[in-house]
Amino acid sequence: MKRLLPLLCAAVLLSGCSKEEAAPAPVRPVLSIRVVAQSEESLGRFAGNIQARYETNLGFRVPGRIANRTVDVGAEVGPGDLLATLDPTDQQNQLRAAQGDLAKVEAQWINAQANARRQQELFDRGVGAQAQLDIAQTDLKTTGAALDQAKAAVRQAQDQLNYSQLHSDHGGVVTAWNAEAGQVVTAGQQVVTLARPEIKEAVIDLPATLVDQLPTDVEFKVAAQLDPSISTTATVREIEPQAQSATRTRRARLTLKDTPEAFRLGTAISVTLSSAIEPRTELPLSALQEVDGQTRIWVIDPQSQTVAPRAIKVLSRDGDSALIGQGVKPGERVVSAGVNSLKPGQKVKIDEDRAQ
Structure with missing residues (x-):
């Protein structure tokens, strides 16, 4: 019995030491994203160009053969300038x-x-x-x-x-020629298009199905294709009532809020349609975790560098992402991968600083 007592004491001492020296849970490196709220819904992006609101199609008042053209496409002309002549x-x-x-x-x-x-x-x-x-x-x-x-x-x-001489009725820019020198034209036939450059607008073709669903508060963002930093907003001035049979699109003409100097006639533009919506957040599907029929995410506490689960409301899923309506706030950081191996209160190390 005397021999067993020291052994028991030694065992107790060793057990106490092992508990005190137990290694803490390892810090887990995680991928994360910073939440950014979306207050607009994109309805699509379409290509178009800048055109003059007012264009005039000019033609000769008498028939004949065109002898020569005095200006080319892109030329600026003044009132009364000679554009073309017929064989007189x-x-x-x-x-x-x-x-x-x-x-x-x-x-x-x-x-x-x-x-x-x-x-x-x-x-x-x-x-x-x-x-x-x-x-x-x-x-x-x-x-x-x-x-x-x-x-x-x-x-x-x-x-x-x-009348065998064709003169401009007003100042403008020649945007198109529909007849060449040597061609015989009839009286009133469209020969040249003259645009007034002082008032410009954006012109795009929209799918007929989208036109019927456009909300009243839709906003058009117009940007130059070569330099997207040059942009402005626009509103609908008119939409053709009938769709083109070949493309099933309807031409829309947009009134520009501002007209940047770079928006010259014929400039290629990109027009993005968006509509105001209730604030929502888009997260990757890898950030979601399904537990007992409930969807949750893991939010990182920036002070303690620990994670905590939080229930969310998913509005829709599309491809690799999901729209979140409730449960997350703008500016919070969310774990974007490896959520199934996390535990509440676990310390993490943020390897990447990405924003959604």
């Missing part, structure tokens, strides 16, 4: 014919005037007949009407000759 041969021939007819009628007018004066003088002296005077005066009136008609024909022929 036909119009010149019509003018010469009208001028010849006018000279002929003018000669007849002179003769009618002289004859009317003679008949009036003879009648006044009593040697002329009333019938002859009436005929002379009738001829004078008829010739006078023919003279007015001939003069109008000359003016019309002169106008036709002038």
Whole structure:
């Protein structure tokens, strides 16, 4: 018995020492993300370009063959500048014919005037007949009407000759040519498009199904494709009522809130549609843990560097991410991987500082 007592004491001492010297739980390195709330819902991104709100399609008032074009696409023109000309041969021939007819009628007018004066003088002296005077005066009136008609024909022929030149109605930028030199065009056929650059707008094509579902508070963010830092917002000015049969899209014209200098006519743009929503958070599916039918996440305490589980409300899941409606606040840090091996109060080491 005396021999067993020291052995028992030694065992008790060894047991106490092993409890005091037990190694603490290891610090677990984890991947984490910082929560960022989303207050807007993206409805899509579409390509478009900057166009002038007001464009004019110009054409010749007379038919003919285009002789030359004096400006190219992109040229700035002022009011009355010459844009193109037709071969004026036909119009010149019509003018010469009208001028010849006018000279002929003018000669007849002179003769009618002289004859009317003679008949009036003879009648006044009593040697002329009333019938002859009436005929002379009738001829004078008829010739006078023919003279007015001939003069109008000359003016019309002169106008036709002038119409063989196409001038700009207002200042602007040439955005398109629809006819080339040597091409025969009809009267009124669209030849050139002239845009007024002072008022610009964004033009995009939207799917017809999306147009019908656009919320009233939808916001368009317009950015230059080459430099996305150049951007502004826009609102809908008009949407074509009928979809294009080939693409099933409807053209939308957007009024720009501001017009950056870099937004020149024809500039390629990227338009993002978004709508205001209740604040929500997007987390990767790897950050979620299912326990007893409840979804939770592990939140990191920045002071103690420990983790604690927290129940959340999942709004939807899509691919590798989930939308969280309740249970997490902006700025909090959440474990993004390895959640199934964590324990409440466990210390962790943050290896990466990523923001969602």
